[in-house]
Amino acid sequence: MNRGIVFEGIVGQERVLEKLGKDLESNQTVHAYLFEGEKGLGKKSIALKLASALVCRNDGQRPCGRCNSCIKASSGNHPDIGIIENDKGVIRIDEIRELINEMQLKPYESKRKVCIICDADKMNMWAQNALLKTLEEPPSYATIVLLTVNSNSLFPTIVSRCQVIKLHPADPETIEHHLIKNMGVEKEQAHMLAVFSGGIVGRAVELLDNSDFYHRREEVIKICNKLLTPDLLGILEQIKFFEEQRLHIEEILDLMIRWYRDLFIYNETKNMGFITNIDKKEDIELQATKIDLTKIRNIIFIIEKAKNNLKSNVQFHLNIEVMLLNIQEVVLNGNGGRSKI
Numbered sequence: 045m046n047r048g049i050v051f052e053g054i055v056g057q058e059r060v061l062e063k064l065g066k067d068l069e070s071n072q073t074v075h076a077y078l079f080e081g082e083k084g085l086g087k088k089s090i091a092l093k094l095a096s097a098l099v100c101r102n103d104g105q106r107p108c109g110r111c112n113s114c115i116k117a118s119s120g121n122h123p124d125i126g127i128i129e130n131d132k133g134v135i136r137i138d139e140i141r142e143l144i145n146e147m148q149l150k151p152y153e154s155k156r157k158v159c160i161i162c163d164a165d166k167m168n169m170w171a172q173n174a175l176l177k178t179l180e181e182p183p184s185y186a187t188i189v190l191l192t193v194n195s196n197s198l199f200p201t202i203v204s205r206c207q208v209i210k211l212h213p214a215d216p217e218t219i220e221h222h223l224i225k226n227m228g229v230e231k232e233q234a235h236m237l238a239v240f241s242g243g244i245v246g247r248a249v250e251l252l253d254n255s256d257f258y259h260r261r262e263e264v265i266k267i268c269n270k271l272l273t274p275d276l277l278g279i280l281e282q283i284k285f286f287e288e289q290r291l292h293i294e295e296i297l298d299l300m301i302r303w304y305r306d307l308f309i310y311n312e313t314k315n316m317g318f319i320t321n322i323d324k325k326e327d328i329e330l331q332a333t334k335i336d337l338t339k340i341r342n343i344i345f346i347i348e349k350a351k352n353n354l355k356s357n358v359q360f361h362l363n364i365e366v367m368l369l370n371i372q373e374v375v376l377n378g379n380g381g382r383s384k385i
């Protein structure tokens with residue numbers, strides 16, 4: 045019989061899946077797991093797959109996806125899988141108490157009972173204390189899976205009771221391949237999205253249909269083009285865009301840095317193979333001819349400085365204005381910028 049674990053549909057987390065697969069195959073799953081990693085890496089998907097595998101009735105590959113348990117699990121209706129999901133605020137003690145009471149009852153249909161706590165770091169002190177008791181003496185059939193972006197917000201005593209599994213960003217190539225193969229995205233767009241996702245598959249999928257992101261990227265390319273001209277007033281007018289998109293300023297500055305990196309790479313290699321904004325070849329060729337490598341390097345430095353300033357008390361408007369003027373100064377005169385913050 046072909047034993048093993050089926051974990052299709054989860055991208056770029058092979059190491060984690062392999063580890064859980066081995067635990068399941070050898071019946072050595074622990075009573076408490078803690079999945080830690082950024083939003084969008086697939087923590088919840090992996091937890092749900094693990095839960096399905098634990099309640100699946102098939103002896104071969106699990107979750108089989110066909111047995112009664114798997115069908116119930118995939119529709120979110122399995123009585124032995126509980127999930128606490130509270131994306132608004134605090135997870136309170138009454139929610140955890142309810143969970144604990146439920147966990148004390150033997151499984152209804154399966155050999156195991158699984159509880160997933162999303163955003164476990166939102167448990168308040170009392171909730172964490174209540175959970176701790178169950179983690180110390182879990183029922184033999186129980187598996188508790190905590191999900192968090194940052195385990196520092198959890199009691200060390202909770203973390204130490206769990207097997208901590210860290211999820212890391214995937215290679216951009218893996219995400220690119222996923223977008224092309226499983227989602228039918230064109231190669232050039234998939235490449236661009238994979239790079240901007242920072243290796244976070246959920247982010248790539250979110251960007252795919254996010255027209256605001258494409259709009260911001262178009263605007264950034266236009267602004268970068270404008271910065272190559274001596275039109276001072278035109279450049280200062282662009283501050284309006286940064287003000288309007290203030291909530292997305294980090295993304296915008298990253299878009300700018302990526303854009304200038306593309307110009308740099310193209311100028312250095314004349315090869316489009318390493319370009320992020322590969323769907324914007326013509327704009328890259330056009331802008332790259334107007335600026336040399338030293339200037340581009342200085343511009344990237346200026347944008348990175350503005351990005352760092354976001355974390356300090358530098359006034360937003362002033363920070364952006366100085367950045368734009370400094371970039372223009374580099375473009376026109378080649379020096380590192382006249383005004384400093």
Ligand SMILES: [Zn+2]
Pocket residue numbers: 099100101102106107108109110111112113114115
């Ligand atoms: Zn099954």
